[in-house]
Structures are given as C-alpha cells and as structure tokens.
Amino acid sequence: MAEVQKKATRESYGEALRDLAEKYPDLVVLDADLAAATKTGIFQKAYPERFFDCGIAEANMMGVAAGLATAGKIPFASTFAMFAAGRAYEIVRNSIGYPHLNVKIGATHAGISVGEDGATHQCNEDIALMRTIPGMTILNPADDVEAKAAVEAAILYKGPVYLRFGRLAAPIFNDPQTYQFTIGKGLTLREGTDLTLVATGLMVSEALKAAELLEADGISVRVLNIHTIKPLDTELICQAARETGLLITVEEHSVIGGLGGAVAEAVTSCCPVPVVRIGVNDEYGHSGSAVDLLKEFGLCSDNIAAVAQKAFSEKK
Amino acid sequence: MNEMTKKQLQATACRVRMGVIEGTYHAKSGHPGGSLSICDTLTYLYFAKMHVDPKQPEMADRDRLVLSKGHCAPALYSVLAERGFFSKEELKSLRHIGALLQGHPCIHIPGVDMSSGSLGQGISAACGMALAAKTDNSFYKVYTILGDGEIEEGQVWEAAMFAAHYQLDSLVAIVDNNGLQIDGKITDVCSPEPIPEKFEAFGWHVIPMDAHDFDSIEAAFAEAETIVGKPVAIIQTSVKGKGVSFMENQVGWHGKAPNETEYQQAMAELTTQLKELEG
Structure with a gap:
C-alpha cells in the first residue's frame, strides 16, 4: 500500500487562492505580515497586484476587508486564528458580521498543533468565538481536497465566512475526483x-x-x-x-x-x-x-x- | 463662495440641526453635542460636494461617507433625510423598537455606506473602500468623520499607517476637534494632541478647517482634491453643541437628550436662526 500523502491545509489554502484567482476576478487577499506562514504568499507571488499586506495590524486588516467587500471585492483576510478570531474579534463582529459583508477570514495555525510556539499562539477558542456571531459561517476542512473545495464554496457563498486551517501536514483521504463540498452538509x-x-x-x-x-x-x-x-x-x-x-x-x-x-x-x-x-x-x-x-x-x-x-x- | 450659496447651505445646516434635536428628543437618548458639531460639514458634503443620488443609494461610482464617530448618527440621518434618502418623519422614531433608524449607523439604511459606532473601526472600512477605488481605477472619493476622542483608539493609527502606505489619495478623514469627550476635555482625559502633527508624521496631508464657516469648509475640501499620492486629514475646529446656546461647549450634552423644555428652547433658537437666513 502506498504511503498516505500529507499536506497542511494552510498550504491548500494558499494554492486554492492562487488557482481560483483567474476564475474569480474580484478575489483579493490581505495578510498581516504572515504571508509566508499562512501561505497566502503563494497567491502573492502569482498575483502581486491583488495582494495587500496590512502589516502587523489585524484590527485594521479586518476593517479594510469590510470596506473592500462593500465595493464588490471578495477579500480573504488572513492571519493566525489567534489574531483573526481573538485579537480582531470585535472588528469581525461589528464591521463584518453586523453588516453581513462578503468577507472571508482565512485563519491558519488553529489549535494545539501549532506546536513549538506554545500557548500564546495555540488558538483553541476560535470556533467558540466565531459561533457567537450571528450569520457567520464556519468551515473547518479536514484535508487538502476538502480545504480547496471549502475555499471555492466560500467564494460562491455571499456573506462572512471563517475558514480554519492547520499548520501540521494532514493525511489526504478524500478523492479529488469525486469529492463534493456543500456548506452545511456533513x-x-x-x-x-x-x-x-x-x-x-x-x-x-x-x-x-x-x-x-x-x-x-x-x-x-x-x-x-x-x-x-x-x-x-x-x-x-x-x-x-x-x-x-x-x-x-x-x-x-x-x-x-x-x-x-x-x-x-x-x-x-x-x-x-x-x-x-x-x-x-x-x-x-x-x-x-x-x-x-x-x-x-x-x-x-x-x-x-x-x-x-x-x-x-x-x-x- | 457666493453669499447666496452660503446662505442656502447655512439654512440647510440649520434644518439638519433641527433634525438632530427632533431625533434625540423623540428618542429620549442619543448624542446631540457631537452631532451638532458636524452638521455644517455634512451639509456641505451632501449638498455641495458628494456625488450621490437618493434614488440610487448604492450606485457603484458614488462618493462614500463612513461616519466613524457613529454615535453622531442623528446628524447623518438628518442630512440624509434632508437630501431625500428617506422621509424626515423617520427621525421621530430614531432608536425606537422596529424603527428604520438604529442608534448607530447601519448599512441597511438607505444612504448609509457602512455600519459603525464601535469607535476606531470606520476609518479602516473607509481605507478598504479607497483601496477598492484605486485597484479598480474608479474616481469616487471616500470621506470618513472621526471624533477627536475617537482617535485615542489604536486602530485609527493602524489605519493611518495603512492609508499612507497605499497612497490612498481618494480618502479624506475629517477629525472633529471639538475638544470634548464623555469624561471631559480631551486634554484632561488622555490627550491625543497634537493632532495635526500626528497625522503628518503618519504621512498624511493635513488641512485645518473652521467647521462652522462654509468658506473655510469649501477651501479645505478644494485643497484636499489637489493632493496626489497621500491621504488627507482635515482637522476641523468645531464647537460641540453648535447652534443651540445651552448645549455649546458643554460636555454634559455629549450623550443626553433634551427634555420637553430644552427641546422647545432649542427648536425656538434654531427656528429664529433659520428665519434670519431665509428672511
């Protein structure tokens, strides 16, 4: 039996953004000085004019994403889960959730598997926080195939979506040929x-x-x-x-x-x-x-x- | 500005102020002080400057305004009603259950470009709008109004850094420098001064403005249009409670509604002013 292939879903996220960019011209990507880690750098390399680094300023990044969405863009605002759901919680709630804007939050490095960085960066609370925001959709894909499908589903859905990705390479068990992703269907x-x-x-x-x-x-x-x-x-x-x-x-x-x-x-x-x-x-x-x-x-x-x-x- | 235009704008601003009093009186709560200090600026923007159409509030190439100091919604609602985005009758049910007009701006209200109210957030959304304009080669302008107390929020300076970095020259931030916030004078609470120097240090073009003089207002916004490659901060010197004698420069009128007697007095004063302007 061949060895199971593995890939971190953050990697799938970066690749999906790049691969879907041409199909969805309104897609733009924001990051907060973590493009190398969140893997949005993959998108940045291919589409530098559609990538905006906000620096280490997550609150502003979420607000900028909200403003972009009011003007018809489909922004993916990316950072670690700790800062996306934690630090920027109230901006996500009031500037994205309340006006129900078409912002996608790409939160990577979720959970304990962040590893060596330790407790300050291991976000085990993001789903709980995001669940309390009315109208927020929360996607937590299991492998590469599902992560890529989740990104496209988020683009096609109009409204705020929180996507949760991991740092650790995860076994790929879904078949890309047959896999179907529907938001809200287990x-x-x-x-x-x-x-x-x-x-x-x-x-x-x-x-x-x-x-x-x-x-x-x-x-x-x-x-x-x-x-x-x-x-x-x-x-x-x-x-x-x-x-x-x-x-x-x-x-x-x-x-x-x-x-x-x-x-x-x-x-x-x-x-x-x-x-x-x-x-x-x-x-x-x-x-x-x-x-x-x-x-x-x-x-x-x-x-x-x-x-x-x-x-x-x-x-x- | 010719005298006729000026008088018309002054009269309109006076009616906008009456709407603020009407709204907060019927709501029995709200923020008249900081609303009254921005009425002339809002009147100039919505009646002499901005490309907007009340019949098409979501027109793609419209100019946008984000009221970052969202608690001054009564002024925004009043100017939008005066401009025809919705009926002025709506002001009487401001903050009531089931009403169109929420306590703070809500994007679902015709003419309101962004929900706001949690301080420091509106300027970031305005940056996003200006960034969209830049990437699409659109020519619309984005205005955002901040309180001088509001700029104590750290997010404002994250946004200030971002706007300068991306050279968002379609963005004009107006800082309403009335000198007062809930707990007292801004210089006593936790001073954000010096304000112009801070924006300059962040790479903005700064213009001073007298918030209650339409010649100064016109000149400031005209200068703002000439600036290329930088966002513009207009620091407007204003009087909190402007137009209602007993509310002027009184911190107590930050977040308190007029009672029946105060309402009558305020409306009488504004009616007198309006008659003089229209007389």
Whole structure:
C-alpha cells in the first residue's frame, strides 16, 4: 500500500487562492505580515497586484476587508486564528458580521498543533468565538481536497465566512475526483450502529483510525465529518443520535463552545443522548512538537478509541 | 463662495440641526453635542460636494461617507433625510423598537455606506473602500468623520499607517476637534494632541478647517482634491453643541437628550436662526 500523502491545509489554502484567482476576478487577499506562514504568499507571488499586506495590524486588516467587500471585492483576510478570531474579534463582529459583508477570514495555525510556539499562539477558542456571531459561517476542512473545495464554496457563498486551517501536514483521504463540498452538509464517512464519532478538521482522520480500532473490538462505529460547524448539519447529527444513541465529538479545539458544544446544543432539543466531548480541556497548551502535543492532549486515535470504548460500556 | 450659496447651505445646516434635536428628543437618548458639531460639514458634503443620488443609494461610482464617530448618527440621518434618502418623519422614531433608524449607523439604511459606532473601526472600512477605488481605477472619493476622542483608539493609527502606505489619495478623514469627550476635555482625559502633527508624521496631508464657516469648509475640501499620492486629514475646529446656546461647549450634552423644555428652547433658537437666513 502506498504511503498516505500529507499536506497542511494552510498550504491548500494558499494554492486554492492562487488557482481560483483567474476564475474569480474580484478575489483579493490581505495578510498581516504572515504571508509566508499562512501561505497566502503563494497567491502573492502569482498575483502581486491583488495582494495587500496590512502589516502587523489585524484590527485594521479586518476593517479594510469590510470596506473592500462593500465595493464588490471578495477579500480573504488572513492571519493566525489567534489574531483573526481573538485579537480582531470585535472588528469581525461589528464591521463584518453586523453588516453581513462578503468577507472571508482565512485563519491558519488553529489549535494545539501549532506546536513549538506554545500557548500564546495555540488558538483553541476560535470556533467558540466565531459561533457567537450571528450569520457567520464556519468551515473547518479536514484535508487538502476538502480545504480547496471549502475555499471555492466560500467564494460562491455571499456573506462572512471563517475558514480554519492547520499548520501540521494532514493525511489526504478524500478523492479529488469525486469529492463534493456543500456548506452545511456533513458527510458520513463510515456507517455504524453502536456509536457515532462526530469529528471535524484534523481529527477526522484520527476518528477514522479510531473506528478501525473499535471495529476490531466488535463495536460498530459511525463516523461523521462535520466540516461546517455553522450552520450545523443538525439533521445528520440528530439522525446519528437517534440511530446510535451515543455521540463522541472530536475536535482540535476547546471542549467549550466548539463542535462539542454545538452538537450538545443540537441534540438537547432533537434527541437527547449522551454526548462525550473530546478536545482540549479547559486549559492552555504549551510548547512541544505537534505530534507530541496531540498525543498528550488526547487528540489521537488511541485515546479516541479508549474514550469511546468506555462510553460505550456505560451506555444503557 | 457666493453669499447666496452660503446662505442656502447655512439654512440647510440649520434644518439638519433641527433634525438632530427632533431625533434625540423623540428618542429620549442619543448624542446631540457631537452631532451638532458636524452638521455644517455634512451639509456641505451632501449638498455641495458628494456625488450621490437618493434614488440610487448604492450606485457603484458614488462618493462614500463612513461616519466613524457613529454615535453622531442623528446628524447623518438628518442630512440624509434632508437630501431625500428617506422621509424626515423617520427621525421621530430614531432608536425606537422596529424603527428604520438604529442608534448607530447601519448599512441597511438607505444612504448609509457602512455600519459603525464601535469607535476606531470606520476609518479602516473607509481605507478598504479607497483601496477598492484605486485597484479598480474608479474616481469616487471616500470621506470618513472621526471624533477627536475617537482617535485615542489604536486602530485609527493602524489605519493611518495603512492609508499612507497605499497612497490612498481618494480618502479624506475629517477629525472633529471639538475638544470634548464623555469624561471631559480631551486634554484632561488622555490627550491625543497634537493632532495635526500626528497625522503628518503618519504621512498624511493635513488641512485645518473652521467647521462652522462654509468658506473655510469649501477651501479645505478644494485643497484636499489637489493632493496626489497621500491621504488627507482635515482637522476641523468645531464647537460641540453648535447652534443651540445651552448645549455649546458643554460636555454634559455629549450623550443626553433634551427634555420637553430644552427641546422647545432649542427648536425656538434654531427656528429664529433659520428665519434670519431665509428672511
């Protein structure tokens, strides 16, 4: 079997911007002195006249993006998730969200897998923050194929979109020939009846591996890929709740307010079943390699399988 | 400026001021002081300068105005109503539940080019508009009005740096220097002075203006049009509460609505001024 190919979704983001630029002439890209890291530099190299570096000034960048959108541009404002969702939160809320402008926020370096830079740069709160903004769409793609499709879907959708990308190379498991991305529609990657792993972003491939481990122990596992956190595919999630009776959410984000929070909120009203949330607990990260950190924080297939097994054994 | 035009503009500005009083009185809240200090500037822009069409508020090549000091929405709404973007009757339901006119500018109101109100943000949006004009080789102008207290926000200086870097010469920022903010004199609270020197240091062309003299206003905006390769900052010296005797230069009128007696007195004063101008 050939080795699984890997690519960081930030890389996919930069490539998609470049590859879609000709098709969408209104697309412009902004960055805040991180073009080399966010990979918008790939776009900048190909289309320098449509790239605007705002310097280390994220608040202004979000406002500039808003102004560009009022004039018909489709701006992608890019920086690390920490600064896009964190530092610039109130500008995103008031200058982009409230007027519902056609701004796309390309947030890279999300989650604990930022690695060595440590806690100040590991944003585990961005989904929670962005979810509270009325009308904000949140996309969290799992691999290269999905990330590129998400970028085009964001262009075609009129309104604010927060796109979440990672620093770490992620396994490519979707087939570019057949893959279809629809905002707000989750994907069932594996059928099962005993429990459902509801995963997003970097954790989707780990959830698939965990499902294999659980299957070997005789547990039938459904796996959902929720690439759109908002609007949430409540239909698919509530169906899984009804049919499997146990949901385990898996995300590289705080267990507060992210996918786990959104799923718990959804099933509370449609089909209350136990929801076990795997993510970063209510704590800060720290320095280390991405792989070591993911393991330490339980964001790996072994821990997902262990948590799922325990929850299943406690299921009535 | 000829006397006839000047008198017409002064009369229009007086009616705009009456709209500010009307709006804040009926709202029982809002910000009359800083609204009254920008009425002459707004009147000049909407009646003598800007390319706008009330019948096509979203016309692609229109000039834009972002009221970065969004709490002075009563003045913006009043001038837009006077110009015909919506009925002046709307001013009477300002800030009411279900009303068109929100407490702070909202992009969905005809003629309002950007939602604003959280200070320091409007100038960034104005930069984005000016950048779009530049990349599209469009010739529209973008005006943004900031408070002198507002420029204490750090984002204003991020935007100031950006505008100069990208040589946004279609951008004109007007700083309403009435000297007062909520907590008192700007020089006592946390002084943003010297204001002209700060903008100059950030690479802007700076023009001083008397905010209540239409000759000065006309000259300032005419000079702004001649500037190439730099954004322009017009620092307007103004009187907070201008036109209503008991509100002038009073910090207490920053965010307080007139009661019945004060409303009657303010309207009587403005009516007298209007009669003199039209008489």
